[in-house]
Amino acid sequence: MKVIPLPLWVGGGRGGFILIAPNYKGIIKRYREFLPEIDDKHIITILEGNTPLIKSRNIHKIINPGVDIYFKYEGLNPTCSFKDRGMTMAVSKAVSEGSKAVICASTGNTSASASAYAARAGIKSFVLIPEGKIAAGKLSQALVHGSIVMQIRGNFDEALVIAREIAGDYDVTLVNSVNPYRLEGQKTASFEIVDELGFAPDYHMLPVGNAGNITAYWNGYTEYFKAGKGGKLPKMLGFQAEGSAPIVLNHIVKEPHTVATAIRIGNPASWQKAVAARDESGGLIEAVSDEDILKAYSMLASNEGIFCEPASAITLAGLIKLNERAFFKKGDVCVLTLTGHGLKDPGNAIKVSKEPIIVPCDKHSVLKVMGLA
Numbered sequence: 001m002k003v004i005p006l007p008l009w010v011g012g013g014r015g016g017f018i019l020i021a022p023n024y025k026g027i028i029k030r031y032r033e034f035l036p037e038i039d040d041k042h043i044i045t046i047l048e049g050n051t052p053l054i055k056s057r058n059i060h061k062i063i064n065p066g067v068d069i070y071f072k073y074e075g076l077n078p079t080c081s082f083k084d085r086g087m088t089m090a091v092s093k094a095v096s097e098g099s100k101a102v103i104c105a106s107t108g109n110t111s112a113s114a115s116a117y118a119a120r121a122g123i124k125s126f127v128l129i130p131e132g133k134i135a136a137g138k139l140s141q142a143l144v145h146g147s148i149v150m151q152i153r154g155n156f157d158e159a160l161v162i163a164r165e166i167a168g169d170y171d172v173t174l175v176n177s178v179n180p181y182r183l184e185g186q187k188t189a190s191f192e193i194v195d196e197l198g199f200a201p202d203y204h205m206l207p208v209g210n211a212g213n214i215t216a217y218w219n220g221y222t223e224y225f226k227a228g229k230g231g232k233l234p235k236m237l238g239f240q241a242e243g244s245a246p247i248v249l250n251h252i253v254k255e256p257h258t259v260a261t262a263i264r265i266g267n268p269a270s271w272q273k274a275v276a277a278r279d280e281s282g283g284l285i286e287a288v289s290d291e292d293i294l295k296a297y298s299m300l301a302s303n304e305g306i307f308c309e310p311a312s313a314i315t316l317a318g319l320i321k322l323n324e325r326a327f328f329k330k331g332d333v334c335v336l337t338l339t340g341h342g343l344k345d346p347g348n349a350i351k352v353s354k355e356p357i358i359v360p361c362d363k364h365s366v367l368k369v370m371g372l373a
């Protein structure tokens with residue numbers, strides 16, 4: 001059972017009142033008035049959303065004690081990434097329109113989410129992934145949910161071209177973030193943040209790959225603001241990996257590379273929308289090195305107990321980089337979206353961590369390693 005903040009504060013006092021939500025029914029029912037219409041009978045949900053907004057306990061002290069840092073931990077969605085918010089909407093709409101199959105190109109998480117929601121809907125799913133370039137956990141999800149998984153000898157951008165063409169020519173629904181319902185669902189994360197904080201943050205930080213999520217968050221904040229919620233609009237800060245930074249470089253990257261495979265994208269489909277989100281909000285999109293991404297990834301796990309993907313940790317790496325040039329002022333509130341769970345790629349965690357210590361099977365040897373003997 002999850003815990004959500006009361007939508008209306010009883011007696012006031014930020015953070016003071018919480019409600020156990022035995023009847024939580026997923027993002028579509030929670031935020032229906034802000035989403036495209038859909039009949040109850042067509043809603044395909046695995047109770048996505050309602051993810052925790054975790055206040056930094058330790059990292060903010062190391063980086064800048066004057067700044068409030070919150071992590072929106074999207075790795076706690078049903079398939080362990082933010083994609084589920086968009087997928088509940090896209091698959092529900094596909095089902096309502098009579099579609100019997102979905103297709104996507106994916107760096108991994110979209111395929112995991114599409115496969116799960118298609119399984120729940122009882123329709124087929126087809127997945128195109130770049131060969132050898134997706135984390136094992138994500139591949140295992142697509143396979144176990146029963147998708148037809150095709151590894152393309154090419155990159156994500158090339159796979160997306162094929163998926164778009166097939167969806168254009170055949171009766172198969174494309175569920176990449178170019179499907180507008182995906183962004184509709186994903187914008188609900190902004191609603192949750194405003195509902196929980198009681199106001200919009202000063203800065204919102206996101207990884208940028210295909211650039212759908214930063215677009216969705218910005219749409220969410222602006223729609224909520226127009227509805228009188230949030231009090232202000234945040235500045236959107238997006239981050240790309242240095243080897244896959246087309247928006248920062250202002251040109252397509254033919255052979256993108258980065259340790260953060262989820263954002264290994266050289267020609268983002270929502271490029272112009274992300275630029276609009278950046279400019280309208282007065283934010284920025286910058287590049288971060290793989291080395292800094294991995295440092296932030298370890299830092300989150302070892303200082304906050306939060307295990308996320310390298311792509312997600314780029315937000316913290318970006319915050320650190322900006323803080324080094326005195327970007328923030330005292331009292332600023334920053335929200336960082338941690339887009340996916342670290343368990344998607346345990347191999348990476350093992351690679352960047354200390355090896356386990358092999359110890360003889362006796363108490364004294366164990367005590368010696370513990371420094372107690």
Ligand SMILES: Cc1ncc(COP(=O)(O)O)c(C=O)c1O
Binds near residue numbers: 309312339
């Ligand atoms: C974990 C993770 N973070 C970030 C992104 C980037 O999101 P977007 O493609 O919407 O920019 C993705 C996309 O696959 C992802 O899987």
